[in-house]
Amino acid sequence: MEIKNNTVVITGGAQGLGFAMAQKFALMGANIALIDMAQDLLNTACEQLTQLKGVTSNIKGYAANVTNESEVENVFNTINSDFGYIGVLINNAGILRDGMFIKAKDGKVVKKMSLEQFQSVIDVNLTGVFLAGREAASHMIESGKGGVIVNMSSVARAGNIGQTNYAASKAGVVALTTTWAKELGRFGIRVGAIAPGVISTAMTDAMKPEAKQRMLAVTPVGRLGESDEIAHTAQYIIENDFLPAAW
Numbered sequence: 434m435e436i437k438n439n440t441v442v443i444t445g446g447a448q449g450l451g452f453a454m455a456q457k458f459a460l461m462g463a464n465i466a467l468i469d470m471a472q473d474l475l476n477t478a479c480e481q482l483t484q485l486k487g488v489t490s491n492i493k494g495y496a497a498n499v500t501n502e503s504e505v506e507n508v509f510n511t512i513n514s515d516f517g518y519i520g521v522l523i524n525n526a527g528i529l530r531d532g533m534f535i536k537a538k539d540g541k542v543v544k545k546m547s548l549e550q551f552q553s554v555i556d557v558n559l560t561g562v563f564l565a566g567r568e569a570a571s572h573m574i575e576s577g578k579g580g581v582i583v584n585m586s587s588v589a590r591a592g593n594i595g596q597t598n599y600a601a602s603k604a605g606v607v608a609l610t611t612t613w614a615k616e617l618g619r620f621g622i623r624v625g626a627i628a629p630g631v632i633s634t635a636m637t638d639a640m641k642p643e644a645k646q647r648m649l650a651v652t653p654v655g656r657l658g659e660s661d662e663i664a665h666t667a668q669y670i671i672e673n674d675f676l677p678a679a680w
Contacts, residue, residue: 434581434623434671437462438490440516442509444499444565445526447474449634450585453660454523454667455482461668464491466512466519468526468565472496491516499526499561509568518576521671522569524562524584527602530554534597551598558602562609566624570617579621581671584610586628603628614677625670625677633657 441458445451446467455465459482469475475494482492493515497508513519530553536544566582573580589596590603610626617624630652649655670676 434520434579434674436521436668436671438464439520440464440466440512440518441521441523442466442468442512442519442565442569443523443525444468444561446523447471447478447494450629450632450660450663451523451525452478454525454664456485457661457664457668459485459488459490459492462490463521464516465493466516467492467494468497468499468508469494470496470498499565500556502564505561505564505568509565509572513572518578519569519572520578520580522565522580522582523667524565524582524606526561526565527558527585528554529596529599531595531599533595546597551601554598555602555605558599559605559609562606566609566613570613570620570622573622574620579623582613582617582622582624583667583670584624584626586610586626588628588630590628623670623674623676627663627666627670629658629663631657632663633659 436458441463443451443455443465446455447469451467455467455478459465465482467475467478475496479492479494482488495508495512497504499505509519530550532546532550533544534546535542562584566584569580569582584606586606587599587603589600590607592600607626607628610624614624649657
C-alpha cells in the first residue's frame with residue numbers, strides 16, 4: 434500500500450513512538466489523524482508536524498479515550514468524514530502500571546497487584562486496540578479500498594517479571610492480530626504487529642544509570658532501540674503487500 438496521499442490514523446499519536454511514526458509518514462506525504470487523550474499535546478504535535486519542511490498534507494488531532502466505546506466510534510466516524518477514508522490504523526496507545534503479582538517477605542504477603550492496576554492496563558492496551566481496530570476495519574470495508582492495521586505489541590508478550598498486566602495485554606494483542614489477519618484478508622485488509630524491545634524515549638532517558646545498564650546487559654545488540662527504527666518497521670508492514678501472507 435502506498436503511504437503518500439493515504440490517511441494514517443495513529444492512536445497515542447501525540448508523543449513517543451506514535452509521534453515518531455507520525456513524523457515519518459507526514460514527511461512521506463501521508464495525511465495524519467492523531468488520537469490522544471490530551472488536547473494540549475495534540476495541538477502541539479499537530480503544530481510541529483505541519484512545520485516540518487516539505488509537509489503539505491492534512492494533519493488533525495482528535496481527543497478521545499480509546500477505552501470508551503462511544504468515543505472511539507464517534508472519533509473514527511469523524512475522521513472518516515474529515516479525510517474521506519481511512520487507509521491505515523496504527524494501534525499505538527498504551528500504558529504501563531508495573532508491579533509484582535505478589536510481594537512477600539519472611540513468608541508473609543505484604544502486597545498484591547490490585548485489580549485496578551491490572552484492569553487499567555488491559556483496558557488501554559487490549560480493549561483499546563480492539564475498539565479502534567473494529568472501527569477502522571468497519572470503515573475500510575465500507576470504503577471498498579481495504580487497508581492496513583498495525584498493532585503495537587512488545588517482547589514482554591512472552592512474560593516479564595513485574596509486568597503481569599502489561600505482558601497479558603501484549604500477548605492478547607498478538608492473538609488479536611493473528612485472528613484479524615485471518616478474518617479480514619478477504620476484505621483487502623492486512624493486519625500485522627510489531628513487538629519492540631525497550632526503545633529510547635523520554636521515559637528511559639530519565640532512568641537511573643544502574644537501571645539502564647541492567648537493561649542494556651540483556652539487549653542482544655547492546656543498545657536501546659530508536660523510535661525511528663520502529664517507524665521504519667511500520668512503514669515496511671504498510672508498504673509490503675504480501676504481509677501477513679508471508680508469515
